[in-house]
Amino acid sequence: MNKVFGTIKKTQPYLGFLILGGILSLAPALVANTQWFLFAWLTIFAGFVVYSIASLGMNILMGYGGLASLGTAGFMGLGAYLTMVLTVDLGLSFFPVLILTILATTVLGILVGLISLRVEGFFLAIATLVIAEMLRQVFQQMPLLGGHAGRTMPAFPTISIFGIAEWTLNRNQTYIMLVIFLVIAMFVTQLLFKSATGRALSAMRGSESAAAAMGISIFRGRLLAFALASGFAGAAGSLFMFFMPFTNPNHWNLVLSLFIFAVVVIGGVRSVAGTVLGAFIVFAVPQLFIARLPIIGDISGMDFVFTGVLIIVVVLFYPAGLVYMPISIKNGITKLINKRKKGGETA
Amino acid sequence: MSILLSVENLSIAFGGLKAVDDLTFEMNHGEIYGIIGPNGAGKTTAFNCITQFYKPNAGKILFDSKKNGVMDLVGLKPHQVIGHGLVRTFQNVELISSLSVIDNLLVGAHIAFKSTLPEQIFRLPRARREEKQLRERAMEVLEMLDLTHIAHMPATMQPYGYQKKLELGRTLMMSPKLIILDEPAAGLNEVETEGLINIVQSVAKDLNCGILLIEHDMNFVSKLCNRICAISFGKRLAIGTPDEIKAHPDVREAYLGKSDEGGDVDG
Numbered sequence: 001m002n003k004v005f006g007t008i009k010k011t012q013p014y015l016g017f018l019i020l021g022g023i024l025s026l027a028p029a030l031v032a033n034t035q036w037f038l039f040a041w042l043t044i045f046a047g048f049v050v051y052s053i054a055s056l057g058m059n060i061l062m063g064y065g066g067l068a069s070l071g072t073a074g075f076m077g078l079g080a081y082l083t084m085v086l087t088v089d090l091g092l093s094f095f096p097v098l099i100l101t102i103l104a105t106t107v108l109g110i111l112v113g114l115i116s117l118r119v120e121g122f123f124l125a126i127a128t129l130v131i132a133e134m135l136r137q138v139f140q141q142m143p144l145l146g147g148h149a150g151r152t153m154p155a156f157p158t159i160s161i162f163g164i165a166e167w168t169l170n171r172n173q174t175y176i177m178l179v180i181f182l183v184i185a186m187f188v189t190q191l192l193f194k195s196a197t198g199r200a201l202s203a204m205r206g207s208e209s210a211a212a213a214m215g216i217s218i219f220r221g222r223l224l225a226f227a228l229a230s231g232f233a234g235a236a237g238s239l240f241m242f243f244m245p246f247t248n249p250n251h252w253n254l255v256l257s258l259f260i261f262a263v264v265v266i267g268g269v270r271s272v273a274g275t276v277l278g279a280f281i282v283f284a285v286p287q288l289f290i291a292r293l294p295i296i297g298d299i300s301g302m303d304f305v306f307t308g309v310l311i312i313v314v315v316l317f318y319p320a321g322l323v324y325m326p327i328s329i330k331n332g333i334t335k336l337i338n339k340r341k342k343g344g345e346t347a
Numbered sequence: 348m349s350i351l352l353s354v355e356n357l358s359i360a361f362g363g364l365k366a367v368d369d370l371t372f373e374m375n376h377g378e379i380y381g382i383i384g385p386n387g388a389g390k391t392t393a394f395n396c397i398t399q400f401y402k403p404n405a406g407k408i409l410f411d412s413k414k415n416g417v418m419d420l421v422g423l424k425p426h427q428v429i430g431h432g433l434v435r436t437f438q439n440v441e442l443i444s445s446l447s448v449i450d451n452l453l454v455g456a457h458i459a460f461k462s463t464l465p466e467q468i469f470r471l472p473r474a475r476r477e478e479k480q481l482r483e484r485a486m487e488v489l490e491m492l493d494l495t496h497i498a499h500m501p502a503t504m505q506p507y508g509y510q511k512k513l514e515l516g517r518t519l520m521m522s523p524k525l526i527i528l529d530e531p532a533a534g535l536n537e538v539e540t541e542g543l544i545n546i547v548q549s550v551a552k553d554l555n556c557g558i559l560l561i562e563h564d565m566n567f568v569s570k571l572c573n574r575i576c577a578i579s580f581g582k583r584l585a586i587g588t589p590d591e592i593k594a595h596p597d598v599r600e601a602y603l604g605k606s607d608e609g610g611d612v613d614g
Binding site: 188191192195196199200202203205206207209210211212213214215217218224270 | 398400424425426427428429430434435437441442443444445446450453454455457458460462464467468469470474477478517521
């Protein structure tokens with residue numbers, strides 16, 4: 001029986017998350033001690049870490065809630081701009097800024113969630129796209145935010161503990177802090193997926209009427225999915241700002257939202273590890289490897305071609321995402337061996 | 348015997364079509380009650396009205412609620428109904444494809460989870476306790492259905508007969524007072540149907556839970572139901588015991604056509 005249908009294993013991936021965090025934290029040491037790990041790569045890695053966090057939120061919304069959004073970039077941008085204003089103009093320190101930013105983006109997410117109660121599918125995607133574009137226009141037009149040119153804030157966060165102790169992180173420390181936040185986000189997402197609320201979101205996506213019959217409020221579920229997704233995006237935008245520390249309106253455009261959408265599709269719907277894998281492929285591989293290949297790397301826009309071809313290949317062969325590739329390869333090999341065995345017996 | 352559910356003058360129309368027209372019937376606690384009728388008679392529509400998936404145009408649905416005693420269900424939201432002790436299954440089995448068998452049962456216990464989202468995410472004591480208790484309850488249900496061996500397998504990859512049982516099992520998670528089954532035997536073979544009859548009977552008897560069901564299989568309904576309400580074109584034709592219904596001229600006419608039109612059962 002087990003062989004025919006397979007079992008859903010009780011996976012405990014939490015140790016894996018910690019190991020991944022550990023490996024990613026090695027990057028600054030590699031910059032300092034090796035020739036091949038370039039200084040600029042740390043920025044690429046920081047970007048990948050930040051986009052992973054936003055993509056995890058997207059996976060909650062899309063993979064679990066079954067809701068489409070093309071507004072992730074808008075929420076990330078809002079997080080980044082809020083972080084700048086709160087830090088530079090109001091002089092708040094790291095934790096208050098981060099918490100206020102997450103709160104604000106979550107509240108906006110809930111408002112967008114209200115729209116999702118009335119429209120679905122393509123229409124919802126367009127509604128979220130319009131909201132993100134609206135936000136981008138605001139970033140462009142408000143003088144406080146620096147207009148088209150954008151605005152810079154002092155690099156790297158100052159952490160203050162009730163005003164008693166205060167220290168400013170350097171580039172490496174800030175990077176490691178981002179990794180810590182990624183690991184936290186992975187834990188939260190995984191624990192959510194395995195909780196009663198995660199099951200309720202699954203039920204809502206699987207069958208709305210069955211979910212309602214079991215006492216699950218679609219209203220609450222949708223608002224919750226949007227609140228979490230935009231909270232994650234806001235946190236990602238805020239952390240981005242603390243590392244980079246420059247923002248302009250054009251960075252937070254539709255292409256970025258689509259890339260985050262692609263991360264979930266490529267990596268693995270409803271998989272935390274898959275999301276991070278997808279983010280690495282979409283946001284790090286093109287710049288780290290494709291750009292360094294001879295000839296191909298010199299052609300500008302080749303990274304976009306890479307991502308495009310990859311999405312098509314994944315959708316064709318691994319529609320659930322690359323993270324499920326090992327399973328299908330294993331199944332393929334077992335099939336092949338069985339075939340050989342059978343062939344050998346009959347011959 | 349006290350009354351569990353009393354449907355009074357229920358009517359709903361879609362455009363000009365009266366799908367359910369002035370339907371009245373009542374059933375007792377622990378009773379197995381059947382609704383039969385030809386295709387398009389309005390049986391599922393009546394169920395959707397009772398469970399508040401549709402809002403009836405007129406009529407009352409008085410239910411002896413777990414919480415409030417006798418109350419009118421009309422006006423509740425669909426997800427609020429289960430809390431009063433009324434739960435349903437669907438004509439097309441509606442299991443959650445990405446979840447395992449046991450997780451599907453736990454979805455049926457959703458309203459028993461009182462812990463908040465942060466409690467669940469950080470696995471605080473209350474959330475852990477709830478999860479443990481309800482998992483045990485789900486295993487009990489699986490044991491009763493003889494399905495413990497598939498507890499951790501994907502639900503929608505199971506054979507159809509198992510899925511049907513599973514959907515019934517999901518309704519048992521909240522110890523309901525009334526279960527509404529929409530064509531529970533459809534697509535099952537004879538052996539599976541016999542098994543289902545036993546399960547439904549023991550649920551009604553052991554849990555003192557009323558069962559209201561729609562079914563086409565007259566044999567199944569006759570074996571199982573204490574009373575039957577036959578409807579056609581949204582209107583009630585007759586109420587009675589299975590034998591009375593089988594013999595009722597209006598019911599025979601609705602199912603088989605008028606005898607002088609050549610559709611007679613003996614002809």
